[in-house]
Amino acid sequence: MTTTNPAPAEFASLSPRTGAELARYPVHDGEQVRAAVRDAGEAAAWWDGLGFAGRRTRLGAWKKVLVAQLDRVARVVADETGKPFDDARLEVVLAIDHLDWASSHAEKVLKRRSVSPGMLMGNQAASVGYRPLGVVGVIGPWNYPIFTPMGSIVYALAAGNTVVFKPSELTPGVGHELARTLAEAVPEVGRYPLLTVLTGFGPTGAELCRAPGIGKIAFTGSAATGRRVMSACAENLVPVLMECGGKDPLIVDGDADLDAAADAAVWGGMSNAGQTCVGVERVYVVESVAGRFLEKVRETASRLQVGGAAHEGDLGPMTMPAQTDVVRRHVVDALERGGRAVVGGAESVPAEGGGISPVVLTDVPEDSVAVTEETFGPLVVINRVPDADEAVRRANATGYGLGATVFSAKRGAELAQQLRCGMVSINGVISFAGIPALPFGGVGESGFGRIHGAEGLREFARTQSIARQRFALPIAVTSFRRTARGMSTLLGLVRTRHGR
Numbered sequence: 001m002t003t004t005n006p007a008p009a010e011f012a013s014l015s016p017r018t019g020a021e022l023a024r025y026p027v028h029d030g031e032q033v034r035a036a037v038r039d040a041g042e043a044a045a046w047w048d049g050l051g052f053a054g055r056r057t058r059l060g061a062w063k064k065v066l067v068a069q070l071d072r073v074a075r076v077v078a079d080e081t082g083k084p085f086d087d088a089r090l091e092v093v094l095a096i097d098h099l100d101w102a103s104s105h106a107e108k109v110l111k112r113r114s115v116s117p118g119m120l121m122g123n124q125a126a127s128v129g130y131r132p133l134g135v136v137g138v139i140g141p142w143n144y145p146i147f148t149p150m151g152s153i154v155y156a157l158a159a160g161n162t163v164v165f166k167p168s169e170l171t172p173g174v175g176h177e178l179a180r181t182l183a184e185a186v187p188e189v190g191r192y193p194l195l196t197v198l199t200g201f202g203p204t205g206a207e208l209c210r211a212p213g214i215g216k217i218a219f220t221g222s223a224a225t226g227r228r229v230m231s232a233c234a235e236n237l238v239p240v241l242m243e244c245g246g247k248d249p250l251i252v253d254g255d256a257d258l259d260a261a262a263d264a265a266v267w268g269g270m271s272n273a274g275q276t277c278v279g280v281e282r283v284y285v286v287e288s289v290a291g292r293f294l295e296k297v298r299e300t301a302s303r304l305q306v307g308g309a310a311h312e313g314d315l316g317p318m319t320m321p322a323q324t325d326v327v328r329r330h331v332v333d334a335l336e337r338g339g340r341a342v343v344g345g346a347e348s349v350p351a352e353g354g355g356i357s358p359v360v361l362t363d364v365p366e367d368s369v370a371v372t373e374e375t376f377g378p379l380v381v382i383n384r385v386p387d388a389d390e391a392v393r394r395a396n397a398t399g400y401g402l403g404a405t406v407f408s409a410k411r412g413a414e415l416a417q418q419l420r421c422g423m424v425s426i427n428g429v430i431s432f433a434g435i436p437a438l439p440f441g442g443v444g445e446s447g448f449g450r451i452h453g454a455e456g457l458r459e460f461a462r463t464q465s466i467a468r469q470r471f472a473l474p475i476a477v478t479s480f481r482r483t484a485r486g487m488s489t490l491l492g493l494v495r496t497r498h499g500r
Contacts, residue, residue, distance in 0.1 A: 011200075013172055016082030016317045018309045025172045027200040033164075033207040036196045040135045040162040041213045043192035048132050048160040052107035059103035059158060062185040066096050073177050077146055080171040082316035083272055084307065094434055095150040101436030102457065106158035109454045110461055117467070119497060120490075125468045130461035132160030133215030137208045139229065141220045142319050143275040143376075145171035146178065147433075151440065151451035152218035152241070153178070156460040157194060161215065164196045166208050170319055172199040202228075209233045216241065216460065220277075222374075223445045241459055242447030243440075245374040246277050246402030249395035250429070251415060252285040252293055253388045253408035257427065261285075261407040262296035264429035268405065269380035270304060270358050273315045275323070277446075278403035278423070278430055281375055283382040284391035290384045294342055297360055297382065301343045306355035315378060317355040324349060324356060327377035330370040331359055334381065339364035342382070366394065374400070388415055396420045401443035405429050422446065 009027040014020065028036075047055065066073065070092050077088035112129035136156040140149030145167060153163050167175035175197040183189040198204055202225075209217055209232035216239045219229045223244040233240050250268065252261045268280030285293045307313025318324050328349040335346060339361045348357035359379045364370055370381050385391045388408065392415055395404060401421040405428070406412050412426035422442045423432040432438050439450035450456055475486040 011169060013080055013170070015079055016319050016321075017307065022079055023173055025176075025199040028198045028204050028207075029200075030207040033198055033204060034211050036164050036193075036198055037135055037137075037208070037211040037213045039193050040164050040196055043194060044132065044134045044160075044162040046188070046192045047157075047162055047194060052111070055158060055160065056103045056106070058186045058188075059099060059154070062182050063096055063099050063103070065181045065185040066092065066099070069181060070096075073146070073174075073181065076173045076177050077171075080173050081142065081145065081272075081319045082307075083319075084312045084314070084316060087272060087316075091144055091147045095147045095154075097434070098147075098150060098436045098452065099154045102154045102158040105437075105454070106457055109457045110159060112466075119493070121467070123469060123471050123473050125470050127466050127468075129464045129466070130159070130458055131464050133460060133462055134161060135213055135215050136161045136163050136460055137211070137214050137217045138163055138165045139205050139208065139217065139219045139221070140165065140167045140171075140175070141277075142168035142170035143272060143277070145174040148220050148243070149175075149218075150178070151456065152220075152460070153195065155451060155456040156218070159457050159460040161460055162192075162194050162196075164198060164208060164211075164214075166198045166200070166205050169199070169201050172197075175199070205229070206232045209238065210235055212236070214238050218449075218451070218460075219243065223447070226447060241441075241449035241451070243277070243449070243451065244402075244442065244445060244447040245376070245400065246279075246421075246442060246446050247281050247372070247374050247398050247400040248278055248403045248405070248421075249282045249284060249391075249419075250280045250405040251388060251391040251395060251407065252283065252289065253391075253406070253411060253415070254286040254288045255409040256289065256407035257409070258289060258293050258296055260427065262293055262300055264405060264407065265297055265380060265382070266300045266304070266358075268429040269360075270301065270315055270378045273306075273318055273356065274327075274378035274380075275319060275376050276430070277376075278433060280380060280405060280429065282371060282395070283380060284385045284394055285382060286388060286391070287384045287386055290382075294362060294382060297380075298342050301358045301360050301380075304358050306357055308355060313355075315355075315358075318377065321352070321354070323376055324352070324354070326373075327356055327359075327375055327379055330368075330373065330375050330377075330379060331361070334361050334364045334368045334370040337365050337368050339368065339370070339381075366397070372398065391415075392418045399445040402446035403430065403432065403442075420444075422450075 074088040110130040305313040342360040344359035416424040439453040439455035441450040
């Protein structure tokens, strides 16, 4: 009798626009995950040994391949997410810019540096360095499937680590495009896996968190899923970087440029079908300009078209159909509790998946779920406030703390510093995400840790302090040869130096 092994489990990547199957991918199991981490660990020693210059050269080559194949990569992003092609291209452009910054600044940020040993330890040479963690696991999202995970991947690689990447099950093809382009740029990848892609669902990600040899997990997703990731990582004390959701506010002061503020509110709230963790979900506008601001938002938002199978439109369909139910619940609850529709309404949300037309609501109670919970769809709530200080108070009245936006001619910096969040844009929207030198991350329910910038490079390294004795002190202090006279001399020095 002949027996055959069962075919490995697979799943299909589907187009949000048409429902058509794009490709099929394997569901990697625990054994495959552990093997991938083990191989990545062996490659990490070679990658670290190249030094900053060797890594910079190879990451620079990857950048050139991504530039040359930008449209090809962006097409996979657009096909899997449903977003307009130009939005996908913008996402790839931003990822390329971060790749360039991380590779060119890693040495400056992470090289060993001398620090002062202080008066009491003046015989020591003291230094601080940053060593790679080894293998970094990255669990990526589906809404920005290249830009967001690359904020961890390229900074981890630049810091000397190898990466095992588990993309969302909704966008696995994007992960394979990243691995393919890196392999084209770096010939040694065939022998040394710098970026390994694992596909599957939650259990595959959980196996990655628990795999022996993982130095850190960088996660992007909901706070609820983030808690499960942290629980799995806790089993082996694996450190985590958590980039979770947001309920980001936009404040419009009385002296704001209303045209620019309205444009920012609509773009920040509706682009990518509202599926942006740092997108605008709440707007607090000062009463004196609220009427004019609302009219400008209405004019802009009402012109937007949702794309489908036949045309791209200004925004695409929901990438994850189940998210439609969340948006519908938020809209209905807000309207039932006295909110008023400025653009769209409950009829804008289809019964089953697909595209959601822009919805703008006003006069929504602050305890409505449309104000308190992350919507992650093309819904913006605009509420009036007596002044900008009240706007700040309401903006901070949430467990989330990711990004924020302030439009004000005179008080922008002052108001920004009062906001409890990780990033703020003044007189612009989401601009902080496009600046590679700025760290990106949140507080509270929005997570902890930072990607991007110098902080992002150090996030994927372990700090190592070294003290080297240059000569022996005439007074033995850290020794059993210490004498009463020596201790008296030491105390005299301390009283002279610090007791004044």
